[in-house]
Amino acid sequence: MGKLLHQKNMRARIAWLSEHGKPEPTLVNAARSAGYELILPPALGINPAIARAAIIDVRRSATPACSARDLLNKSALAGRPGVTVILARQDLKLSERQALQNSGNIVFDYASSTAVIARLRQQMRINSLAEEASERLKAAMNTALPADTASLTPKKQSPSILFAGAPSPITASALYHLRAYSPVSVLTAGQTLRALENKNFDAIVFSPSEENDLLYALARTLMRHARFSTIPIFAVSQNMEIVRAFSSIGADAYPSEIIDNYFAHRVGRAAQRGRLARGLRHFLHSTRNAIMSASPATSATFFATQIHQLIRRRSMDPTPFSMIGITLVAKPNTTTTSNTEKIESAELAELCTKACRLEDAIVPLNSKSIVIITPSTNWHDATRIAARLTGVLAGRTTGDNNPSAYIPVTDIVEHKAGEGAQALLARLLDQLRTSTRHFNTALSSSL
Incomplete structure (x- = not known):
């Protein structure tokens, strides 16, 4: 398949396109540290969609702009939506730089391998926003969601x-x-x-x-x-x-x-x-x-639409996505007033926005549980988001700075290839129920 490295917890695959062989070990290591897998053109020939971005090396090319176009065309990546970073010499003429920029974002050779991956990651972040906005617009149209x-x-x-x-x-x-x-x-x-x-x-x-x-x-x-x-x-x-x-x-x-x-x-x-x-x-x-x-019916329709879109997208692009489930468990020996109940119910989803990305969709299940859809996120990245959410919710206070009457319990699932929307949600809810039951048992035994 032309892989240069293999990672279980990969965020995305990046195509390496060059007329002069494999990338430097420092670039491979920088990519690995950021959770990216570098792949060679033979893998792209089998399925170009496996790469979400490309790094094109024209530092030793006599005609950089022509080389960049040829490498893209031969890799079958030309015209595909994605991020392209071009490694080029600093001493290029103005006309060469202007021609080269039509193929992607130029990073000059004075930048380190870490800098190349940092630029790539920054561009992919913006690209993810565009992808999610497109999916969100489709879901909003299907559910008549009042969005600006x-x-x-x-x-x-x-x-x-x-x-x-x-x-x-x-x-x-x-x-x-x-x-x-x-x-x-x-x-x-x-x-x-x-x-x-x-x-x-x-x-x-x-x-x-x-x-x-x-x-x-x-x-x-x-x-x-x-x-x-x-x-x-x-x-x-x-x-x-x-x-x-x-x-x-x-x-x-x-x-x-x-x-x-x-x-x-x-x-x-x-x-x-x-x-x-x-x-x-x-x-x-x-x-x-x-x-x-939105109403529960609208939220449910939006949730189903969003999940089906992500599953369809993953059938063409192996980029992972995950879901986080959160439920609030009442603390033992805590008297919950109607006022506290009202505050918890109204603010649960709002509090979660403080630790989530904009592209993450927060869908309430009931007054004490929510599901968060996290596009372009593997299990380990979703775990970090869940940890931030737990911290925000655990530190929450009510009323006159009284501690919250609830403890957040979270669980995460990453979508498996070929898994349907209902099976994915059922797996999350089953894990969440099991985690909640174990948490209650552990809490009771500690009293």
Whole structure:
């Protein structure tokens, strides 16, 4: 099958396309650490759909743009939805970089293997949002779910770009090339935060003045924050160590030698995608709220539609998905007032949104149980989400800071190839009932 490595807990398969052999061991290890499996073209010839993304190596090619197109065409991946990252030399001419960008996202050879995987992961995150928004829109149409779709058609206007950095020659050069977008310019990390609080931006460009600049810590934080994680982040610097540091967290970083019209075009193009991603996030948030407030019949129909869509998608794409079941078990020797009952019932699903991704669908089963559908997630990743959910719910208080009268019990199932929707749900509920019974037995024996 052309596999380079085999992982049981794989998140996704990544195609390696190159005219010059296998990837470096450091890239294989970086992919493995992130939960990705690198595969060679022979496996793609059997089933191109097994790869959710591709890494194209044209660093030693005399004609990079032609080589990238040829490699994609021969692999049968051309035209398929997915993420493509291209490894290219830094010294390419402007015309070569402009031609190459039509095939994918360029990562230059000064970036480490960790940086390549970080960029890939960031792009796949945005791609997952788009896939889930598409599935959510179909389910909303089938169930007549009242969701706000206006955000999916943003107004046609110039992208909103935030530029953060102290005055310097490279700052002046970058701002000059970005002048067509009229970026908002700030000087410090604090001013950047205030700007982000008061306005939605489609992309951010950082120009740190030194290696310990707070702008790096801010960029790292933004990329991990749920609200800002889909905003494209760029960095410019004359210091290659700063460029490499920003690259390692998934930012698109550029040294002073290649701050030109290509850089400006890359920022503008990424900002357009950033605006679309913000619209997708708003739509997913809207549909999630609509699901949680819908009638039981509508929720059940939405749940069935969503699961069938994911199963159908998995029949063409082996990317896993999982489901998390949560039920609240009453603490022994706890007097539950009607007020406490009301609060618990109304806020269970809402509390879960604090630990879930936007693409996760939260469907109430009853006043004390919910099911969470987690697309593009294997069992181990779903376990991490469940652990966060347990922490949020266990720390919950009611009324005058009184501890919650309930303890959350969770269970997880990952969809098996060929498994139907009813069998999957039955397996989850059976495991959840068993876990609840064991928990009650253990709790009683400890008293």
